[in-house]
Amino acid sequence: MIEIFGLCRKVGDRVLVNSVTITIPDGTIxxxxxxxxxxxxxxxxxxxxxxxxSRGTITINGTxxxxxKKQQLELRRKMGMVFQKPIVLSTTVFENxxxxxxxxxxxxxxxKTRVLEAxxxxxxxxxxxxxxxxxxxxxxQRVAIARSMVTHPEVLLLDEPTANLDPASTTKIEExxxxxxxxxxxxxxxxxxxxxxxxxxxxxxxxxxxxMITQAGTPEEVxxxxxxxEIAKFVGLENxxxxxxxxxxxxxVTISTHGKEVEAVSAGELGSQVFISIHPDDITLHxxxxxxxxxxxxxxxxxxxxxVTTLSGPFxxxxxxxxxxxxxxxxxxxxxxxxxxxxxxxxxxxxxSAVHVMKS
Amino acid sequence: xxxxxxxxxxxxxLIVTLNPEVMEIAAxxxxxxxxxxxxxxxxxxxxxxxxxxxxxxxKRVVINIIQTLYAVPTVLVGLFVYLLxxxxxxxxxxxxxFTPAGMIIAQMLxxxxxxxxxxxxxxxxxxxxxxxxxxxxxxxxxxxxxTIIKEVRFAVFAAVILGFGxxxxxxxxxxxxxxxxxxxxxxxxxxxxxxxxxxxxPLSIALGLILLAIALIITVMLNIVQQRSRT
Numbered sequence: 001m002i003e004i005f006g007l008c009r010k011v012g013d014r015v016l017v018n019s020v021t022i023t024i025p026d027g028t029i030x031x032x033x034x035x036x037x038x039x040x041x042x043x044x045x046x047x048x049x050x051x052x053x054s055r056g057t058i059t060i061n062g063t064x065x066x067x068x069k070k071q072q073l074e075l076r077r078k079m080g081m082v083f084q085k086p087i088v089l090s091t092t093v094f095e096n097x098x099x100x101x102x103x104x105x106x107x108x109x110x111x112k113t114r115v116l117e118a119x120x121x122x123x124x125x126x127x128x129x130x131x132x133x134x135x136x137x138x139x140x141q142r143v144a145i146a147r148s149m150v151t152h153p154e155v156l157l158l159d160e161p162t163a164n165l166d167p168a169s170t171t172k173i174e175e176x177x178x179x180x181x182x183x184x185x186x187x188x189x190x191x192x193x194x195x196x197x198x199x200x201x202x203x204x205x206x207x208x209x210x211x212m213i214t215q216a217g218t219p220e221e222v223x224x225x226x227x228x229x230e231i232a233k234f235v236g237l238e239n240x241x242x243x244x245x246x247x248x249x250x251x252x253v254t255i256s257t258h259g260k261e262v263e264a265v266s267a268g269e270l271g272s273q274v275f276i277s278i279h280p281d282d283i284t285l286h287x288x289x290x291x292x293x294x295x296x297x298x299x300x301x302x303x304x305x306x307x308v309t310t311l312s313g314p315f316x317x318x319x320x321x322x323x324x325x326x327x328x329x330x331x332x333x334x335x336x337x338x339x340x341x342x343x344x345x346x347x348x349x350x351x352x353s354a355v356h357v358m359k360s
Numbered sequence: 361x362x363x364x365x366x367x368x369x370x371x372x373x374l375i376v377t378l379n380p381e382v383m384e385i386a387a388x389x390x391x392x393x394x395x396x397x398x399x400x401x402x403x404x405x406x407x408x409x410x411x412x413x414x415x416x417x418x419k420r421v422v423i424n425i426i427q428t429l430y431a432v433p434t435v436l437v438g439l440f441v442y443l444l445x446x447x448x449x450x451x452x453x454x455x456x457x458f459t460p461a462g463m464i465i466a467q468m469l470x471x472x473x474x475x476x477x478x479x480x481x482x483x484x485x486x487x488x489x490x491x492x493x494x495x496x497x498x499x500x501x502x503x504x505x506x507t508i509i510k511e512v513r514f515a516v517f518a519a520v521i522l523g524f525g526x527x528x529x530x531x532x533x534x535x536x537x538x539x540x541x542x543x544x545x546x547x548x549x550x551x552x553x554x555x556x557x558x559x560x561x562p563l564s565i566a567l568g569l570i571l572l573a574i575a576l577i578i579t580v581m582l583n584i585v586q587q588r589s590r591t
Contacts, residue, residue: 077498
């Protein structure tokens with residue numbers, strides 16, 4: 001288990017990582033997601049004890065890192081790290097993978113067996129004698145993973161391992177990460193700015209924005225119930241609108257937003273400033289201005305004027321001006337049947353449970 | 361003109377017939393310069409490593425001084441070592457003046473700054489991520505140094521070869537510290553100086569050709585190393 005408490009790193013006047021506190025249980029794939037420059041790499045480097053924290057503590061499997069050189073080496077030898085830029089040393093694939101073992105004094109047959117096992121693990125059997133710098137980026141990154149895994153680390157740190165790779169290589173690396181986690185029970189910490197990747201492979205996710213962990217939880221929690229508008233924007237939620245809670249009633253709140261009222265299933269304090277988000281999939285469009293004739297169970301129906309329609313694969317993304325822009329995804333058939341086109345007056349309807357309320 | 365042509369013919373005869381005096385001087389020259397280069401490498405490579413990979417006050421000044429010393433005249437190094445090891449100098453009791461050992465020291469001091477400078481340049485070509493990769497693989501400080509030197513081995517080797525080139529071709533320090541004693545401290549360059557002044561052109565030309573051949577070998581080796589480092 002890795003326990004990080006109040007971790008900060010400051011370089012000059014710049015705060016790169018600020019008061020990060022997280023616990024990473026054994027055997028999990030822990031995703032650290034955030035935009036570029038948010039402090040993910042610095043956090044990973046501090047965990048691998050490459051960078052010294054300005055404040056805070058890191059405890060790895062019960063041993064608290066003190067900064068003592070000898071202890072640092074011992075702790076680091078329990079971990080492996082793969083960097084964003086695929087790095088191989090100027091020698092063969094075999095020798096590249098062997099480095100960590102040689103540093104630990106492993107020799108002879110044991111070294112050979114373990115290196116070949118690691119090369120096999122990353123699907124590169126037969127590449128042992130190849131001069132590593134001539135490999136492709138994806139292959140180099142797999143060599144880097146084999147080089148880290150050959151020492152059987154308890155923790156594997158992967159810093160944006162697929163950022164420079166093509167989609168096919170990315171898929172291979174992701175499969176490899178899952179295999180390593182399930183076969184060896186290795187705790188894997190992966191940083192990525194690729195949200196889909198985080199969602200695909202991580203058991204738990206921490207969102208880092210501006211050097212701080214703004215939310216940590218399961219991918220479901222982070223991607224569908226972001227805690228604030230900044231996270232919502234980062235995870236790609238649409239229709240993020242600001243408003244004020246004007247009424248609360250047994251788990252139902254009414255939010256006044258840009259002259260309209262929206263009901264949402266949520267708790268909240270009267271008068272508090274909030275943001276709401278509504279997934280474009282959860283909104284239906286209806287013709288006309290009157291709501292009486294509509295057979296819908298939606299508690300919210302807001303009038304608006306279509307401003308833009310954009311093709312989005314088999315669907316159409318319709319933007320309405322409701323006093324605020326509202327994006328709705330409809331089928332092409334609906335567009336034809338309802339005659340959706342710019343300038344048309346429509347009603348956008350959605351359930352109170354489809355509205356996600358966030359702190360301002 | 362005939363004298364020069366005659367001199368060349370005699371020189372080639374001296375080399376082809378493995379003239380004992382020519383061979384003895386060439387062998388001593390190689391022994392002194394190779395020893396000086398080897399010892400200088402042992403000092404320059406770890407020093408270059410230390411200077412490049414450690415932050416300390418005055419680092420820029422140290423690097424500037426090293427770069428200035430690249431072009432230090434050999435006679436100045438000769439003078440410095442002379443003052444150091446002459447009978448009234450601080451190391452006078454070691455009796456190194458006019459000995460091959462004294463010449464080795466002088467050549468070492470001559471090439472160390474250049475070698476350190478070139479080694480620093482070699483290390484500055486190493487990517488930060490490469491160093492982090494080696495550290496994260498669990499290398500100790502020493503293992504890290506050896507691995508990084510291996511990584512830039514061609515550039516480090518080039519620094520050693522260039523150091524050897526400067527050592528073997530210098531004449532000022534060799535003359536001042538060695539004294540050009542026949543059969544003891546006479547090397548190719550000092551010998552050429554003396555024989556030319558004495559009008560013994562065939563011997564001078566023979567020794568010059570050998571020096572030229574060594575320079576050629578150095579250049580060829582350097583080219584091979586540089587080509588390999590690009591592949």
